[in-house]
Amino acid sequence: MRKLADKIFIAIIAVLVLALAFSGFTIYKKSKDISKVEKEMNQAEQTITQNEEKISGLQQELDGAKSENEKIKSELDTAKNEKDKLQKENDSLKKQIETLKAKKNNSAQNTLENSAQNGQTSTQNPVNPSSGKKVCYLTFDDGPTSRTPEILKILKKYNVKATFFVINTSNINYIKQAYDEGHAIGLHSYSHNYAGIYKNVSAYMKDLQSISDKVYSIIGVRSDIMRFPGGSSNLVSKKYCRGIMTQLTKEVSEKGYAYFDWNVDSDDAGSSHSSYTRIVNNVLKGSDGKNSICVLMHDAESKTSTVQALPKIIEGLAARGFRFELLTSKVTGFHHGVNN
Numbered sequence: 001m002r003k004l005a006d007k008i009f010i011a012i013i014a015v016l017v018l019a020l021a022f023s024g025f026t027i028y029k030k031s032k033d034i035s036k037v038e039k040e041m042n043q044a045e046q047t048i049t050q051n052e053e054k055i056s057g058l059q060q061e062l063d064g065a066k067s068e069n070e071k072i073k074s075e076l077d078t079a080k081n082e083k084d085k086l087q088k089e090n091d092s093l094k095k096q097i098e099t100l101k102a103k104k105n106n107s108a109q110n111t112l113e114n115s116a117q118n119g120q121t122s123t124q125n126p127v128n129p130s131s132g133k134k135v136c137y138l139t140f141d142d143g144p145t146s147r148t149p150e151i152l153k154i155l156k157k158y159n160v161k162a163t164f165f166v167i168n169t170s171n172i173n174y175i176k177q178a179y180d181e182g183h184a185i186g187l188h189s190y191s192h193n194y195a196g197i198y199k200n201v202s203a204y205m206k207d208l209q210s211i212s213d214k215v216y217s218i219i220g221v222r223s224d225i226m227r228f229p230g231g232s233s234n235l236v237s238k239k240y241c242r243g244i245m246t247q248l249t250k251e252v253s254e255k256g257y258a259y260f261d262w263n264v265d266s267d268d269a270g271s272s273h274s275s276y277t278r279i280v281n282n283v284l285k286g287s288d289g290k291n292s293i294c295v296l297m298h299d300a301e302s303k304t305s306t307v308q309a310l311p312k313i314i315e316g317l318a319a320r321g322f323r324f325e326l327l328t329s330k331v332t333g334f335h336h337g338v339n340n
Ligand SMILES: [Zn+2]
Pocket: 141, 142, 188, 192, 229, 230
């Protein structure tokens, strides 16, 4: 009996020992797992710290890039302002050059010889277009056309400068030659269509701007002198808009333009076949008793007799004591009375 009890006791002890050993082993294993997990956690924490450092580094770079960007933007703005300023200076210098060019041309007239030797000109009456005490402004409207180079040739021969009030013709590029040879380019009209331009102020101003842009695109200079189609005294405009010339003469002056009519009419546009002798006589008679004249002529395509008359006109006026000058916005006078 006692032996059985011993055996049972031993068995219980053995079971207890085994259970203890097993749980000891399990605890050991778990604690090993825990330390593994802890190790992994440490590693993960380290990675997080590293990533955080990286993030803050990137943030700094981003901030740096942002401020760099703003700096570049402000540099860009400054450069743009500088560019605008230079552009303005450029425009004003161009204007100055134009004025100086006109001055130079006027003084050049004093030194160059002026007698022309072609068939139509008389050599007994040498022309000196710069010495006269009286002033003549020769003006040509409605060009340029193929008449223009012929006129330029004559003007060059006499060393006389003139003013061209231009429209948008298919030969508009001749204004470059005229300008380069020292003549003045004035604005006449883009369309020269009375019904269109005289219907209201904005239609007129739009047309004027168009011819101004065209001229600028060819010679690189803004013209500030102009002539109304039909002159400021025209009555035709009344048909399209009452009072328009009263408004326009005010408007263009406010916009900085000087407009010019004329006080001597060659009447080369008056009748379709004005003979050249009639044109010469009209001008010379028209100049009688005047110290300052602005002569209206046309270099429209059909005006061959104007070309023919020009040498006699220059000679005749020079013989009457006129010198020839360019119209500029500084010149005053030559305004007809407004009739509409
Ligand atoms: Zn005209």
